[in-house]
Amino acid sequence: MPTYARVDLAFERGEGAWLFTADGERYLDFTSGVAVNALGHAHPHLVEALTEQAHKLWHVSNLYRIPEGERLADRLCQVSFADAVFFQNSGAEALECAIKMARKYQSASGKPERYRIITFEGAFHGRTLATIAATGNKKYLEGFGPPVDGFDQVPFGDLDAVKKAIGPQTAAILIEPIQGEGGVRVAQPSFLRALRELCDKHGLLLVFDEVQTGIARTGRLFDYERSGVTPDIMTLAKALGGGFPIGACLATTEASKGMTVGTHGSTFGGNPLAMTAGNAVLDVVLAPGFLDHVQKVGLLFKQRLAELKDRHAAVIAEVRGEGLLMGLRMVPPASAMVDELRNEKMITVAAGDNVVRLLPPLIIGDAEVAEAITRIDRACTRLAQMHARPKEAAS
DSSP states (O other): OOOSOOOSOOOSEEEBTEEEOTTOOEEEESSHHHHTOTTOBSOHHHHHHHHHHHTTOSOOOTTSOOHHHHHHHHHHHHTSSOSEEEEESSHHHHHHHHHHHHHHHHHHTTOTTOOEEEEETTOOOOSSHHHHHHHOOHHHHTTSOSOOSOEEEEOTTOHHHHHHHOOTTEEEEEEOSEETTTTSEEOOHHHHHHHHHHHHHHTOEEEEEOTTTTTTTTSSSSTHHHHTOOOSEEEEOGGGGTTSOOEEEEEOTTTTTTOOTTSOOOSSTTOHHHHHHHHHHHHHHTSTTHHHHHHHHHHHHHHHHHHHHHHTTTTEEEEEEETTEEEEEESSOHHHHHHHHHHTTEEOEEETTTEEEEOOOTTOOHHHHHHHHHHHHHHHHHHHHHHHHHHHHHO
């Protein structure tokens, strides 16, 4: 179905931070499948782990124990605030689980009237009927009938608006600590701390959508560590499988107390292949020095991008982001920058607020940063020339 405006470009194979077309053209991948291929393409450890598991078992269903999933859940709980994990196949499904869990928690606590969730303008939580309602973007809601009830949207970062939105039916607050699709907009630690205090005061659950920020993307294993604010529920996907479809909803024992036998399910969720992929990713990401590497390379990249902004002020208005989730707010259309970078054999992705997202694999080093900066520099130079021509013609 024509639901994607696909670029006329196809790749045959990948290696590290590079993608190759069938005719041998090489592209620098600073999209990573939209923050999915965190360890790049064809990472040897992931290839070996999945190949070995593929010869053993692909699927058994959740009617039986899945040791690979139990191990992955144990590891995720050990390195996070969580006590329990539910596995599914995507970020949208992880958010569906979080929404159901927040409502079920209030019902199990004797407050079934509490079902509404406060969300934020500029958010993106998925494409299911519930998650597009949580997102609140009119272009995603149009044509699908009445939006799913139960979501109250307020401006991002506006604490007074959050306070006003809390009522007797409020169950939870749902937020991305950094809005990816919304334009790499970073929530301030003080704002996240204030949300935690409000939740504690009013008996609400705090839900962090870390589908894009989770698994080392921002230089921390989970971005909630940046603010020191611990959520009650957290969603993961994207990088957790290193390219293999996976989603996870993590929660405390208290927050998940309503999720009893029969309350939720997933046919493919937690399958042995996905669980093997998740464990292989954690093998790499949790190895000594990996997070230090992401922080170091992320800082270098941010510094070099700031230099480009100074040099191309007519093109780049602002550099945003944390770690290797970076954004360039553009003066000309962000789509023009994405096109120019593709001409430079570098792939990126646009986001809201006229931003170009830069999401390289977390394994990149100084050489890939230098190569990216060179290509962005050339693209900015051309855009500056094109941007100046109409003014010159007018004068």
